[in-house]
Amino acid sequence: MKYRLICTAVAFALLSGMNYLLAEATRPAGLKSIGGQWFVNEGPPPVYYYQDGEQFVDLFSYHIKDSNKDGIPNLAVSHDERCLIIESQGYPNHPTAVFPNSDNPNSILVQKFEFRLPLVPQKSDTITSVPMGPIGMALNGVVFFNPFERGGKNAVEGYAEEWLDSCCGHPQQHGVYHYHKYPSCVKSPFKDDGKQHSPIIGFAWDGYPVYGPYESSGVKAMDLSGENALDVCNGHTDKLRGYHYHVTPGRFPYILGGYAGVVEISNNHGLNRAGEGPITDSTEPGERLDPVITELRPGTVAAGKKHTIRIELDPKAARRHPLPKGAPTWVQIGPFESLKTARQGNIVTVEIDVPVDSPEGVLLDCHMEFGSKTPVVFKKNNALRVSE
Known part of the structure; x- marks a missing residue:
């Protein structure tokens, strides 16, 4: 995996209170400012860079390649005077579960999205609620x-929990594969090892970046308190990056x-009727998915x-789908696919290769499939942690 990364010294201007903006920095030759923290090397082909703290980072080149083998790149990036424009197939470039399966009748389909990210995000006087449908985009589109x-209930945990694969995604009825929580399989330009601020993993429709979980070495942003604590939108401001969001695993x-900034309504027409204010938790107590793993x-x-x-199974917990006999046809833990799989009784043994640039300190989900066509699937959240 190769990324273009150019470092620079950055000066900053303190505006008022906790509000900071990046001042003009000395940037490398060949990069043209197009607004805010965005720059372009006009190529050909053009390559877009984001000024992330003290670095100019090419966020998209790795993800542009054709992952679904249809001859069309995953992403195409351009800009106008106001927005970065991203055409996306919305197709994951990491391993996924087989869909449809016993817990999801939908297939992953190629999309034809066009998203617009404001080049210069503006804070809003009011919080805009996040609607149903797309609320932002990961770097892979x-x-x-x-x-x-x-039904308006929490789909991530509790009695209304939906079956997400180990990369934290699944398709809805129109075939749109999407993430409801931190997608640990999305590659970013830096190793997220929990020893420094997490890298950018995507953007919200107000143009502000979404970062991984870490604020600094060993400290997750969600654990901050006082004036540095995350707000109700999951965002805060720091000297290096200005306002930005963090995922909270x-x-x-x-x-x-919610959106702290002025949203680009063309990205989701549901924003026209989204209303104001942050969303509130609607988790229903209980457990819907069978806790077989x-x-x-x-x-x-x-x-x-x-x-x-070693993965321990409990056949008695298989309430909705009986636990099939034999070894699983597929096991995945976070982004790691099983290289070898065997089963003896209620113990499944798998071998995984954990790359050196794997996300560290975050608990990863595990999913298991039996059968190749509409497989029976099981899932365990927060199953494995990667350390040094």
Whole structure:
């Protein structure tokens, strides 16, 4: 995986209170400012860079390549005087579960999205609620959704929990694959090892970036307090980056609680009737998904090595779908696909290769499939952690 990364010294201007803006920085030759923190190397082909703190980062080149083999790039990026324009197929460029399956009747379909990100985000006097449908976009062009299922209940946990694969996504009825929570399989330009501020993983429709979970070494943004704490939108301001959002693994609203900035309504017409104010948690107590996968051992693995994982199953917990006999046809833990899979009784043994640039410190989900056509699927959230 190759990214263009150019470092620079950055000066900053303190405006008032906790509001900061990046001042003009000395940028490398060949980059042209197009507004805000966005720059372009006009090429050909043009390559777009974002000024992320002290670095100019090419966020999209890795994700442009054709992942679904239809001859069309995943992404095409351009701009006008007001917005960065992203044409996206909305197709994941990481492994996913087989869809349809026993818990989701929908297939993943190629989309024809055009999204517009304001080049110069503007804070709003009021918070705009995040609507149903796309609320933002990951760097790979797959969309973020709010935490709710169609009935308005929490789709991430509780009695209304929906079946998300180990990359935290699934398709809805129109074939749109989407994330309801932190998508640990989305590659970003830097290793997110929990030793510094997380990298950007996407953008909200108000143009502000969405970062991974970490604020600094060993400190998740969701654990901050005082004036640095995340607001109800899951955002805050710092000297290097200005205002930005963080994902909050395991804590509502997971990605966005609302928009702090002025939204680009063309990205989702539901924004016309979204209303004001942050969303509120609607988790219903209880458990909907069958807790067949009970434990993974070891529960923590080191990056840069291969590991053998024992997965314990409880057949009695299979209320909706009986646990099939034999070994699973597919096991995935976060972004890691099983290289070898075997089963003896109620123990499944898998071998995974954990790359050195794997996300560290965040709990990853595990999903398991039996059968190749409309497989029977099981899932365990927060099953494995990667460490040094």
